[in-house]
Amino acid sequence: MNTVVTIILTVVMFGILIFIHEFGHFITAKMFKVKVNEFALGMGPKLFGFGKGETTYSLRLLPIGGYVSMEGETEDSDDPRAFRKQKVWKRIVISGAGVFMNFVLGLAIAISLVAVENPQYLVSTTVAGVLSEETELKAGDKIVSISGYRVFSGEDISFGVSRSDPTGKTELIELETEFVVIRDGEKVTLPNVKPFVRVTYEDKTQEDRYCFYVEPEEKTFFGVVRHGFFEAVSYVRTTVLGLVDLITGRVGIDSLGGVVKIGQVVGEASKYGVTNLLYLMALISVNLGVMNLLPIPALDGGRIVLLAVEGVMRKPLNEKVETALISVTMILLLLLMLLVTIKDIITLF
Numbered sequence: 001m002n003t004v005v006t007i008i009l010t011v012v013m014f015g016i017l018i019f020i021h022e023f024g025h026f027i028t029a030k031m032f033k034v035k036v037n038e039f040a041l042g043m044g045p046k047l048f049g050f051g052k053g054e055t056t057y058s059l060r061l062l063p064i065g066g067y068v069s070m071e072g073e074t075e076d077s078d079d080p081r082a083f084r085k086q087k088v089w090k091r092i093v094i095s096g097a098g099v100f101m102n103f104v105l106g107l108a109i110a111i112s113l114v115a116v117e118n119p120q121y122l123v124s125t126t127v128a129g130v131l132s133e134e135t136e137l138k139a140g141d142k143i144v145s146i147s148g149y150r151v152f153s154g155e156d157i158s159f160g161v162s163r164s165d166p167t168g169k170t171e172l173i174e175l176e177t178e179f180v181v182i183r184d185g186e187k188v189t190l191p192n193v194k195p196f197v198r199v200t201y202e203d204k205t206q207e208d209r210y211c212f213y214v215e216p217e218e219k220t221f222f223g224v225v226r227h228g229f230f231e232a233v234s235y236v237r238t239t240v241l242g243l244v245d246l247i248t249g250r251v252g253i254d255s256l257g258g259v260v261k262i263g264q265v266v267g268e269a270s271k272y273g274v275t276n277l278l279y280l281m282a283l284i285s286v287n288l289g290v291m292n293l294l295p296i297p298a299l300d301g302g303r304i305v306l307l308a309v310e311g312v313m314r315k316p317l318n319e320k321v322e323t324a325l326i327s328v329t330m331i332l333l334l335l336l337m338l339l340v341t342i343k344d345i346i347t348l349f
Helices: 005-029 088-117 154-164 222-248 259-270 274-292 300-313 319-348
Strands: 036-052 053-070 121-130 142-146 177-183 186-193 196-200 205-212 212-218
Touching: 005 036, 005 088, 005 259, 005 274, 088 222, 088 274, 088 300, 121 154, 121 222, 142 154, 142 274, 154 222, 222 274, 259 274, 300 319
Parallel strands: none
Antiparallel strands: 036 053, 121 142, 121 212, 142 177, 177 186, 196 205
16 A cells, blocks of 8 residues: 555544544543643644633644643643642543543444444354364364463454464464363363464465354344454453563564554555554554553553552652652653664565
8 A cells, every 4th residue: 555545544533543642631631621722633743722711622743642631731820620620530530531431442343343343243262173183173163261361252362362362473274272162061271272274275375274164143232242342342451461571582572563563554544445444543552551651650551650649648749759760761761762763664675
């Protein structure tokens, strides 16, 4: 796809995700009567803006974030509607509302995708048949977990299989992993399942395919909602496990990707239609939600932790210490973003 179109799609996607996140902070602040000075999409120099009531709405040059600037959030203010004048629980709700909206968007898209994916049926986790007599799996097995990863949906099956080789360097036909299934009412562990089988077609071409296929499930309204919910849960678990793998060294630091890498993925996804773009948006939305919940002072999760400490201590934290923590961690995060972006650019060439 044309590079310009890819850039536009990436900016639009991030714009929607940032808007949804910041709108969560904005609407809860308004709900609690906190004075909002500015609602901004983007960072850096202001491109344009307008005022309505007490709030300025602006679009800024760099599409890498956004913010809701509330009275008394980072400075002293005598205004009774200032952020710091509110009860701790209200400030926690406001701080967590952006993450909540990211999860809501991910859930809404997941349910929508399940609803339109197939007009007749849903994908279950019960094996309908196998393509190889050598596999330990049997028709009727209900898959419980793969590689220790709990399976709730079809999305979980592919991710569970991929965890048997997080590096992605092993040939599919060589992969081997543990399946736990319910067979004849009992839980059975199959320790050495090879999930793929090599199929040879009439024209002598070969393809590695899953050695099993699953049963269809009747499509109902509640079934769509349930499957969509578990798809969204799968996005969350995928992100969390990815972080755990990174921290524990199961995958290397080179697996990190920034805006450039995401732009590449957006370009690839766009080749396969709107459905793939929406799936990617849901995944990134949930990813942003999880990342923002990390207990780092510059992020929403860190702010919630600091507010929780304030609530337990029953007195405000030292403002200078809090500001210093937020500033230092923000600088470190920006440096990490810069390094990852440089790595992505170098990889391109």
